[in-house]
Amino acid sequence: MSDFLASGELAVLDRHGLSDFDRLWALQLDAVDEPNTGRGGWSSVYRLELEGKGYYLKRQSNYLTRTLHRPLGEPTFAREFRNISRYQALSIPALQAVYYGERRIRGERRAILMTRALDDWSDLESLLEKWPQLSASKRQGILQVCGRTARKLHRAGQVHCCFYPKHIFLRERRDGWQARLIDLEKTRPLLFGMRDRLKDLEPLLRRAQAWSEGDVRVLLAAYLKQPADSALVDNWLERLTRRRCNKEAR
Structure with missing residues (x-):
């Protein structure tokens, strides 16, 4: 090379x-x-x-x-x-x-x-530490950009494999929030459909303990391009919750 x-x-x-x-x-x-x-x-x-x-x-x-x-x-x-x-x-x-x-x-x-260096960006992990103090509009924007970024990643046929809060960097601009991903060493092609997508998303939700169910619904709504109260969001939330419980029980 x-x-x-x-x-x-x-x-x-x-x-x-x-x-x-x-x-x-x-x-x-x-x-x-x-x-x-x-x-x-x-x-x-x-x-x-x-x-x-x-x-x-x-x-x-x-x-x-x-x-x-x-x-x-x-x-x-x-x-x-x-x-x-x-x-x-x-x-x-x-x-x-x-x-x-x-x-x-x-x-x-x-x-x-x-x-x-992403010096004018903040990692999601640090934003989660002050989640209750953030305004409702900031929380909404962060959740939506995380969902859209995950959607773009998976629609491009890639799974990050370390999709953790510390690897998602965010910044707010006049036209909304922007995201960038780091630590790409373990990225691989998305080969197994929903299984891969769930496997990529679940660690993020497990580590984002500050998020309520309502917060997760907002993220999934952006990821799936569906209303937060839709049956598809219900289905994904159930699958992710079941996977999270299985992981935490090990």
């Missing part, structure tokens, strides 16, 4: 001498959290700011995932970058890739994935 560099970010990176793999790898930064270890290597995340723009720079070494298609393994960032590109091609709102590259150096497999 050749290196990817977003055309809109080239000038900024060039001005700071950061438009190639070696310089991005050598850049001295403080990690935002403890590195992930395992898989025979390590993976770490760093933050940097350039000319008032925020970025996340992720670097990994010998941190591989193996599949039937790639039995010898590949950097986990490779799959994440492919999914970011797929979301963009399918018009599914998600984080933006700035740079991706891989290198093999003396038996070591290195990878870099750089993305724009």
Whole structure:
């Protein structure tokens, strides 16, 4: 795979001498959290700011995932970058890739994935912490955009597989709420119809404990393009509730 560099970010990176793999790898930064270890290597995340723009720079070494298609393994960032590109091609709102590259150096497999930070967005998890304090119109807008985003994702034939509040970023604009999805590494094609769709939605509802049944109905109404009191919303709510109860009983 050749290196990817977003055309809109080239000038900024060039001005700071950061438009190639070696310089991005050598850049001295403080990690935002403890590195992930395992898989025979390590993976770490760093933050940097350039000319008032925020970025996340992720670097990994010998941190591989193996599949039937790639039995010898590949950097986990490779799959994440492919999914970011797929979301963009399918018009599914998600984080933006700035740079991706891989290198093999003396038996070591290195990878870099750089993305724009969503600094003017809020993750749904933080919004849920203050859910009762939000106005009714804000709550309605958030629920509807989450439902519409899930609908767009599934209609495009994809399941996120980590559709959690911390992976849904939101912001309010004059014309309504907008959403973007992050952590796309586990995304896969939607293969099993309703089963896959329920499996994707249930973890979100299980983690959004601040939501009432009425809230969930608003989300499902947007997802299904049906009235909140429709028989179809009733059916989906029943199925999701049953799945949630089975999960919590384990």
